[in-house]
Amino acid sequence: MVDSIHDSSPYGLDSALKPKVLLMGLRRCGKSSILNVVFHKMSPNETLFLESTTRVGKGDVVSFVDFQIWDFPAHSDMFDLPFDIDEVFRNTAAIVFVVDAQNDYYEALKRVQATVAKANRVNENIHYEVFIHKVDGLSDDHKIEMQRDIHQRLTEEFFEGGLDHIRLSFYLTTIYDHSIFEAFSKVIQKLIKQLPTLENLLNILCPNSGIDKAFLFDISSKIYIATDSSPVDMQSYELCSDMIDVMLDVSSIYNRPNVETPKEHVEANEAHATIKLSSGMVLYLREVNRDLALVCLIREENFEKQGLIDFNFNVFRSAVNDVFEVRRKGLLAVAAAKGNGQVPGLDAAGQSASGAVQVPVGGAGRAKIR
Numbered sequence: 001m002v003d004s005i006h007d008s009s010p011y012g013l014d015s016a017l018k019p020k021v022l023l024m025g026l027r028r029c030g031k032s033s034i035l036n037v038v039f040h041k042m043s044p045n046e047t048l049f050l051e052s053t054t055r056v057g058k059g060d061v062v063s064f065v066d067f068q069i070w071d072f073p074a075h076s077d078m079f080d081l082p083f084d085i086d087e088v089f090r091n092t093a094a095i096v097f098v099v100d101a102q103n104d105y106y107e108a109l110k111r112v113q114a115t116v117a118k119a120n121r122v123n124e125n126i127h128y129e130v131f132i133h134k135v136d137g138l139s140d141d142h143k144i145e146m147q148r149d150i151h152q153r154l155t156e157e158f159f160e161g162g163l164d165h166i167r168l169s170f171y172l173t174t175i176y177d178h179s180i181f182e183a184f185s186k187v188i189q190k191l192i193k194q195l196p197t198l199e200n201l202l203n204i205l206c207p208n209s210g211i212d213k214a215f216l217f218d219i220s221s222k223i224y225i226a227t228d229s230s231p232v233d234m235q236s237y238e239l240c241s242d243m244i245d246v247m248l249d250v251s252s253i254y255n256r257p258n259v260e261t262p263k264e265h266v267e268a269n270e271a272h273a274t275i276k277l278s279s280g281m282v283l284y285l286r287e288v289n290r291d292l293a294l295v296c297l298i299r300e301e302n303f304e305k306q307g308l309i310d311f312n313f314n315v316f317r318s319a320v321n322d323v324f325e326v327r328r329k330g331l332l333a334v335a336a337a338k339g340n341g342q343v344p345g346l347d348a349a350g351q352s353a354s355g356a357v358q359v360p361v362g363g364a365g366r367a368k369i370r
Helices: 031-039 043-049 083-090 106-122 138-158 179-189 195-210 234-252 302-340
Strands: 020-025 058-059 065-069 091-100 127-133 168-173 213-217 224-227 272-276 283-285 292-300
Touching: 020 106, 031 043, 031 058, 031 179, 031 234, 043 179, 083 091, 083 106, 091 106, 106 138, 127 138, 127 179, 138 168, 168 179, 179 195, 179 224, 179 234, 179 292, 195 213, 195 224, 195 292, 213 234, 213 302, 234 272, 234 283, 234 292, 283 302, 292 302
Parallel strands: 020 065, 020 091, 091 127, 127 168
Antiparallel strands: 058 065, 213 224, 213 292, 272 283, 283 292
């Protein structure tokens, strides 16, 4: 794995203070392929030539959620590492276990149980995620049966080890479709204290604008950090996710062909795109800021009121940027406090322990969504 996904944080937050997402699994389970496809834009076919991870790799992901990914090699022994693993666990927000669905997973599940037992003694707030990976080519019945078997085995192992209070989340993933992006989206959403606020803003925006479905995407990774309360349909998610690629590809040709960073392809106030589908739906993209873009599915007859949609979007963008600004100031305060050896009210996700930021929509001195 490349040592750095992005070189530095725009908030000046030291790597030691960033929430960590640890990626673990046995040899050739697909950890490095996942990281390269999701965060490095590598084609899934190119991952066939990746070498196995031989050392702990660290990568900084700088976006709306500023975090660090650690890729652990399969042979690593937690008791024989060149650093204090307990100290790593103290600042870990989530551990992702990648289980190869195409091989015997008994040893992998034993590794999951041992790791959870050690991590839980150090930090009880860690989220544990299991990616049942490489499910492409398996029948739906086989996938369901495999997930049920893995869930049952781990439940029994945890009960015997006194870990029955631990809750695991399971995802069926492959790098050959959007399932890996959706799974990582669910993981990252758990790191966002402001998620209820963002979801509430989307729930206000959609019915007042005639929007059927809306996703708030991180542009660089295509991970969606929030969506409205209506059920997520995989086909709708794939369409909205692919529109991010269309916007970046077209803007790189016609707008700023010499830029290297996707976030700089377009100015926040100008980035928008519309695609009319043969199904009578419209895909509508608007960039919120340098990190985030809103992608919506709208019925063609509702899109005739584009002026209303754009007005409501501007109100929505202002509210989201308020959330972003409050979080930015909090991270800057953490970066300043670390110089005094104090990090007040910070949890493992790098957020204020006081809870979610409440950003009003409407009220005195503020435009309301119509």
